[in-house]
Amino acid sequence: MTGRIRRGSLDVVLEPGETALEGLLRGGAEVPSSCRAGACQACMLRAVSGDPGSVAQQGLSPALREQGWFLPCMSRPTGELVIEEGPPPAIGAAIVDVAEIGRAIVRVRLEPDEELSYRPGQYVQLIQGEHVRAYSLASSPADGRTLELHVRVHSLGRMSRWLAAAAPGARVGLRGPAGSCFYTEGRPDQPLLLVGTGAGLAPLRAIVRDARRRGHTGPIALVHGACDPTGFYLVDELKSMADETGNFRYVRCAMSGEPSDGVEIGDLTAVTLRLFPCLKGWRIFLCGSPDRVNALKKQCFLRGAGLKDISADAFLTARMPPPPLRRGPAPPGG
Amino acid sequence: MTSLYDELGGAVAIDAAVDIFYRKVMADELLAPFFDDVDMERQAAKQKAFLTMVTGGPAHYTGRDMRRAHAHLVAEGIDDTHFDAVVGHLAGTLKELGVSDDKIARVGALAESVRNDVLGRTPAV
Numbered sequence: 001m002t003g004r005i006r007r008g009s010l011d012v013v014l015e016p017g018e019t020a021l022e023g024l025l026r027g028g029a030e031v032p033s034s035c036r037a038g039a040c041q042a043c044m045l046r047a048v049s050g051d052p053g054s055v056a057q058q059g060l061s062p063a064l065r066e067q068g069w070f071l072p073c074m075s076r077p078t079g080e081l082v083i084e085e086g087p088p089p090a091i092g093a094a095i096v097d098v099a100e101i102g103r104a105i106v107r108v109r110l111e112p113d114e115e116l117s118y119r120p121g122q123y124v125q126l127i128q129g130e131h132v133r134a135y136s137l138a139s140s141p142a143d144g145r146t147l148e149l150h151v152r153v154h155s156l157g158r159m160s161r162w163l164a165a166a167a168p169g170a171r172v173g174l175r176g177p178a179g180s181c182f183y184t185e186g187r188p189d190q191p192l193l194l195v196g197t198g199a200g201l202a203p204l205r206a207i208v209r210d211a212r213r214r215g216h217t218g219p220i221a222l223v224h225g226a227c228d229p230t231g232f233y234l235v236d237e238l239k240s241m242a243d244e245t246g247n248f249r250y251v252r253c254a255m256s257g258e259p260s261d262g263v264e265i266g267d268l269t270a271v272t273l274r275l276f277p278c279l280k281g282w283r284i285f286l287c288g289s290p291d292r293v294n295a296l297k298k299q300c301f302l303r304g305a306g307l308k309d310i311s312a313d314a315f316l317t318a319r320m321p322p323p324p325l326r327r328g329p330a331p332p333g334g
Numbered sequence: 335m336t337s338l339y340d341e342l343g344g345a346v347a348i349d350a351a352v353d354i355f356y357r358k359v360m361a362d363e364l365l366a367p368f369f370d371d372v373d374m375e376r377q378a379a380k381q382k383a384f385l386t387m388v389t390g391g392p393a394h395y396t397g398r399d400m401r402r403a404h405a406h407l408v409a410e411g412i413d414d415t416h417f418d419a420v421v422g423h424l425a426g427t428l429k430e431l432g433v434s435d436d437k438i439a440r441v442g443a444l445a446e447s448v449r450n451d452v453l454g455r456t457p458a459v
Binding site: 034035037038039041042058059297298301302304306307 | 345346348349352353356357360361374375378379382383386391392393395399
């Protein structure tokens with residue numbers, strides 16, 4: 001069968017031997033490209049249906065492959081391939097309840113109008129009036145339809161203060177999911193290290209629970225960083241998870257304060273590397289403030305973790321995620 | 335002659351080499367400052383393109399591409415010592431992957447062919 005590419009209003013039937021990239025360009029699509037040999041990844045796009053072919057996904061991380069990202073310069077589809085164009089449409093959701101679960105951190109539970117298909121650890125955009133912010137999901141579809149977010153309440157934050165004060169039943173718009181910081185199956189015995197600051201705990205908690213639900217057998221270590229010991233939350237829940245198997249290690253790290261059982265004092269990166277000096281073969285998840293996440297990412301890589309084994313979500317702004325490698329990393333906000 | 339790229343095992347082998355090579359470059363104090371603020375995935379993709387090129391694989395880069403891509407680094411002062419250091423890490427990476435010395439020398443010659451472009455110099459005639 002002949003390959004056919006659809007993207008928005010564009011509909012191109014491929015000529016024999018033509019790649020998806022060549023077809024898109026011939027059809028008038030604007031797709032940046034450079035090497036056209038599957039190396040530079042400048043042309044990466046996301047397929048929402050159809051098979052781009054395994055060669056077109058060579059070298060991409062499992063999380064990107066799972067979401068349909070591929071390199072059109074290497075793709076010669078034999079059937080119809082539908083490529084994502086623009087952000088997905090928003091759906092409506094209602095606030096179920098809002099509860100304070102930590103210092104300046106509220107848990108917001110949301111009931112979406114239609115069931116959301118997502119991977120624990122991904123994030124969604126909340127839309128309220130003219131404001132849009134990204135929040136990571138602390139929940140799992142296995143828990144039911146209700147979504148759980150951990151929201152840091154900023155003193156000037158328009159969305160976070162609105163959420164903290166929202167009554168049950170209040171309506172918001174919801175777009176997503178997005179992000180590639182989630183557990184992927186295939187290596188159940190691989191050691192996992194998850195490090196996050198503040199409300200970056202939300203996706204990490206979701207990822208740990210997802211990994212266990214999917215039968216992960218390797219050791220799992222979670223390091224939560226805060227300015228001082230009053231910044232930790234969900235402590236009892238995480239401690240109780242540590243009790244269950246002995247295969248789960250939960251460490252709190254505060255920049256200042258008194259050390260106590262399970263609480264390390266010091267720089268998050270330094271403490272993490274002291275506790276986990278060799279990360280060769282490990283899978284790493286990093287969530288939180290950009291400076292922390294970027295420093296940790298570099299150090300984990302230098303300590304032996306493969307770049308494709310490091311998933312990082314820096315909590316930055318509220319834009320929809322741009323395609324990776326084209327305009328910078330996807331930035332959810334805490 | 336088959337390219338070293340194919341002998342090594344093509345794109346799969348290059349993927350394995352990228353992490354080793356990039357880690358060596360980032361751990362090098364001479365080179366690390368130039369990589370401080372870069373997006374790591376984006377940089378790794380460039381390293382892959384570079385490794386593909388110097389092993390004779392299908393990377394369609396021209397001297398002009400190399401010149402343009404490194405112009406900002408030339409402005410920041412990269413010179414032969416930096417280029418030599420990168421080529422050294424390239425050889426070290428291939429050695430670690432069990433590539434023979436004569437093949438490493440072939441890669442070195444290919445890397446050498448872009449030295450003047452990377453450093454923004456007029457090639458000697």
